[in-house]
Structure formats: structure tokens, C-alpha cells
Amino acid sequence: MPAASSERRLSTAEERRETVLRTAIGAFAARGYYGTTTGEVAKSAGISQAYVYRLFPDKEALFLAVVEHSFARVRESLADGVAEAKGSAPEDVLYAMGDAYAHLISAENTLLLVQMHAQCAAISEPAVREVFQRGVARTVEYVRSVSGGSEEQVQQFFAMGMLCHLVVAAQADDIDAPWARTLSKGIRHY
Amino acid sequence: MPAASSERRLSTAEERRETVLRTAIGAFAARGYYGTTTGEVAKSAGISQAYVYRLFPDKEALFLAVVEHSFARVRESLADGVAEAKGSAPEDVLYAMGDAYAHLISAENTLLLVQMHAQCAAISEPAVREVFQRGVARTVEYVRSVSGGSEEQVQQFFAMGMLCHLVVAAQADDIDAPWARTLSKGIRHY
DNA sequence: CCCTCAAGTGAGTAATCAACCAGCCACAGT
DNA sequence: ACTGTGGCTGGTTGATTACTCACTTGAGGG
Numbered sequence: 324m325p326a327a328s329s330e331r332r333l334s335t336a337e338e339r340r341e342t343v344l345r346t347a348i349g350a351f352a353a354r355g356y357y358g359t360t361t362g363e364v365a366k367s368a369g370i371s372q373a374y375v376y377r378l379f380p381d382k383e384a385l386f387l388a389v390v391e392h393s394f395a396r397v398r399e400s401l402a403d404g405v406a407e408a409k410g411s412a413p414e415d416v417l418y419a420m421g422d423a424y425a426h427l428i429s430a431e432n433t434l435l436l437v438q439m440h441a442q443c444a445a446i447s448e449p450a451v452r453e454v455f456q457r458g459v460a461r462t463v464e465y466v467r468s469v470s471g472g473s474e475e476q477v478q479q480f481f482a483m484g485m486l487c488h489l490v491v492a493a494q495a496d497d498i499d500a501p502w503a504r505t506l507s508k509g510i511r512h513y
Numbered sequence: 514m515p516a517a518s519s520e521r522r523l524s525t526a527e528e529r530r531e532t533v534l535r536t537a538i539g540a541f542a543a544r545g546y547y548g549t550t551t552g553e554v555a556k557s558a559g560i561s562q563a564y565v566y567r568l569f570p571d572k573e574a575l576f577l578a579v580v581e582h583s584f585a586r587v588r589e590s591l592a593d594g595v596a597e598a599k600g601s602a603p604e605d606v607l608y609a610m611g612d613a614y615a616h617l618i619s620a621e622n623t624l625l626l627v628q629m630h631a632q633c634a635a636i637s638e639p640a641v642r643e644v645f646q647r648g649v650a651r652t653v654e655y656v657r658s659v660s661g662g663s664e665e666q667v668q669q670f671f672a673m674g675m676l677c678h679l680v681v682a683a684q685a686d687d688i689d690a691p692w693a694r695t696l697s698k699g700i701r702h703y
Numbered sequence: 704c705c706c707t708c709a710a711g712t713g714a715g716t717a718a719t720c721a722a723c724c725a726g727c728c729a730c731a732g733t
Numbered sequence: 734a735c736t737g738t739g740g741c742t743g744g745t746t747g748a749t750t751a752c753t754c755a756c757t758t759g760a761g762g763g
Contacts, residue, residue, distance in 0.1 A: 336710075353637045357548030361751065371712050376752060436636055442682040443633045446626055447543045452684065459683050463692035474695050478676070481696060485675030486668070492632040493649050494642065502653035505664050506671060526740070551721060561742045566722060705763095712757075719750070727742075733735085 340378045343368040347389050352433035355440030356386050356451065387454050390441040393434045394458035398465055400427040405469050413472035417480055420466065425511040428487065439488050486510070530568045533558040537579050542623035545630030546576050546641065577644050580631040583624045584648035588655055590617040595659050603662035607670055610656065615701040618677065629678050676700070 346367040351359045361382055365372040379385040404423025408416045428435040445452040467477045487510060490496055495503035496512055536557040541549045551572055555562040569575040594613025598606045618625040635642040657667045677700060680686055685693035686702055 339710085354547060355545070355633055357544055358546070358637075360749080362749090372751090373713080373753080374711055377711080382751065439633055439636070442679065443545055443629055445682045446629070447548075452682075456683050456688070459679070459685075459696075460690065460692040463695055467692075467695065474698055477695050478698055479672075481679065482669075482672040482676040485679050486672040489632065489649070489671065489675050492635045492642075493646050495649075498646070500650065502650040502657075505653055505657065505667050506649075508664055508668055529740080550719080552719095560740095562721090563723080563743080564741055567741080572721065707760105707762090709760095710758085712755105714754090714756100716753080717751095720748080721746100722748105723746080724744090725742105726744105727740105729738105729740090731736100731738085733737105 336378070339368075339370070339374075343370070343375065343378055343385075344388055344392050347385060348393060348433050348437055351386060351389055351440060352436035356444040356448065361385070383448070383450055386444070387450060389437060390451065390454050390458065393437045393441075394462065396431075396434055397424070397427065397438070398462055400424065401462075401465065401469075413470045413476055416470040417466075417472055417476060420470070421480065421483065422511060424484065424487075426513055428491070429513045432491065435488065435491055439492065483510070526568070529558075529560070529564075533560070533565065533568055533575075534578055534582050537575060538583055538623050538627055541576060541579055541630060542626035546634040546638065551575070573638070573640055576634070577640060579627060580641065580644050580648065583627045583631075584652065586621075586624055587614070587617065587628070588652055590614065591652075591655065591659075603660045603666055606660040607656075607662055607666060610660070611670070611673065612701060614674065614677075616703055618681070619703045622681065625678065625681055629682065673700070 343364070346369075347364045350364045350367045353359065361375050362372045364385065365375045368375075375385065379388065400423050401420045404420040405416055407423070408419035410416075441451060441455050441458075445455040463477065463481065466472070466480055470477070470480075472480070486506065490507045490510060493503070493506070496507045496510070533554070536559075537554045540554045540557045543549065551565050552562045554575065555565045558565075565575065569578065590613050591610045594610040595606055597613070598609035600606075631641060631645050631648075635645040653667065653671065656662070656670055660667070660670075662670070676696065680697045680700060683693075683696075686697045686700075
């Protein structure tokens, strides 16, 4: 397919790389860095396993790209949230971002899962740790700057985000028990 | 098998099982369920890989035992904290438990790491999810009952706990940057 | 019609994994 | 001294893994 009208045309190899990236999020979401095979990634992208290695130098580079991509998507969605904030007070902006995040993780919960797995892999994979740190750093600074919230408010925002991870992993919102209700109280999910 | 003289004496096989359990925490802490081999577990316990399979039916059962054990240790340490609380108001008790937890994860940070990995493995391993749910449930109910805190207070307690996971994974307390200070603010570490 | 070149694959390889088995060895009971 | 038993291991297996390479296919240009 020739470039036709689009000016910023990617080469087809780069297109492939991007589709692999998108589908690989779904693959890594289930069992993380160690538990996901390059064969599964290939299958989810509809290409041969060998071709994964033409597009990415190795499994690690692939995973790093996936992690970076998912951090970027999260920040995008936070930005969408800001646009819908009811006011410009920190509380309004933070609330709107929380809402946007809640929408995101119910629409594409794979992003949430990849972030969890990245956090785990960061423990003993230095390259993952570096990317993870940068991702967290950028997100924290973004939230701080766009909301103008205090240190405590920003910290609280991320503490609630982490609580979401726990709620999802323990499937607390599918369970009707006091402990589950206590953990998920006030956490919106759509 | 005769009980010999001591009634409280464990059979040596069960002793072994317990030492394997303790050392396996360290092994799984690094790379989690999928990334840790039974050979590594054996090495950390100083036994042969084959003997791991005499003590535990399979890798999954071993990991489940490790997860359960680490949840139990966490609750133990929370209980220790309660004993040192300055008063009996929910705030006092919760603060004391937070302090005990902070001590625990700096003395044996492998526990924290195993909990993180269990949380990740819970996503796609039903057996792990079950054990993880039970562990979280018991801990939440323990914190609630012993502190007498409100739903919000208990939730807040666990949100801060989860924030600790993030801080550890991102090594935020080793980093001198605004984002890192914002995340770790008020989180005690010894 | 042939050449080129990039996209894409089938069939491997060497390494590693969980799990198993046959048996060694120290020691307790007789 | 003989024997059984439980703790423990070396050696192995079949499956799976990350990664490689020789090869095919198809489009475009001269």
C-alpha cells in the first residue's frame, strides 16, 4: 500500500513494530516478563515468532518498549481527564484524573496489569527498573504540575492508584465481603 | 515413626520443609513465581533440586506455602506493633502498626517482595489468587478489628502499604529527586 | 524478464526447566 | 551383624525456551 495521502507515513516495518507493541501489552499483561514467551507475543500479533526478533533485538527490549508505551498511554488518559475537570482547584483536577484513570483501567485493564508486572520485574532487572523509574517520575511530575496539588495530595493520588492494583489483583470488586468493600470503597469502576 | 523423647519435636523432614520455606522466600523474592527455578530454591536451602519434590508436591504448592508464610509473618509483625502502641485510639494503633511494618520491611524486605510477586501471580494463577485473597482478607480484618479504625482509616492504611511497594520497586528512597521525595514522604524506613 | 530488496517464515539449536527415578548412606531396631 | 527405613542425591527425561538462519514470497524498477 503506497503512501497515498498521508504525509507522516511510517515504513511498513515500523507499522508492524507498533502493532506488535500494542498486542504485546495484552500478552505480557497475563504473566509478566518472565512468564510470557516470545511465541505468545508473536501469536497475539499474528506473526511468526522469528519475526519478533527482526523487529526487536531481544525479549528485554520488547518488554521495555511495552512498559514505556503503557506509561505513555496512562499519561495520555490523565491528560484527557484534566480536560474534563469541573474546576481548576487541585481537588477538582485530581478528582478528574482519578476518574479518567478509572475509566482507562476498565476499558483496557491490560495497561494496569503491565504496570504491575513492570513493578515486579523492576526488582531484579536493572533495565526494567530504569524504565520504570522514569515512567513513575514523569507521571508524578505530570500530576503535580497539572494539578498544582500539595505533596500530600499528590502522594495520596498515587497511594490510591496503588490500591487499585491491589483491588484488581485480589478481584476485590467481584467479591461481596467486608474486607473487599473496605478496600474498594470510593474507587470508581465502570 | 516414634516420637522419640520430646513431644514437641518435629520430624526432621518437617524441619527441612520449614527451612526450605524460609529460604525459599529469599529465592522467590527476586524474580517471583515464573522467574524462579526450583533449582534456585534448592540451592538457597542447601539441598538437591530433587529433594524439593519430596518435600512439596510441585512448584506451585511450594510457592503457595511461601506466600501463606509471608502473609503470616506480616500479621505477626503487625501484632508486635500493636503491643507497642502509645494508646488505644485507632490512630495510635494504626500508627504503631505502620511503624512495625516499616521495621519489618527494612529487616526482611524479602517479605515485601514476595507479596508483590504474589499479587502479580494472582492475576493468572487461580491457586495463587485464592491464597492471596485469603491473605489480604485476613490482614484487612485483623487491622480493622485490632485498630477499631473506620473504613476510611483502614483503607488508607492499606493504600500506604501499597505505596511502600511502589517506593521499594522504584527505589525511590535511594533517589534524591522531587518525585521520589513526594512518594516517600512520611514513609518511615530504618 | 531479471534483478533487488524488504517482509515474513519453517525448521531448527543449544540451553534450561519441572519433574522423576533409582539408588546411596547413616542409623535405629533387632 | 543384619535389615529396614527415611533423608537425600546424581543423573536423566521430555517439554519448552530464547534466539538463529536459510529460505520464500511479492512488489517495483529498469
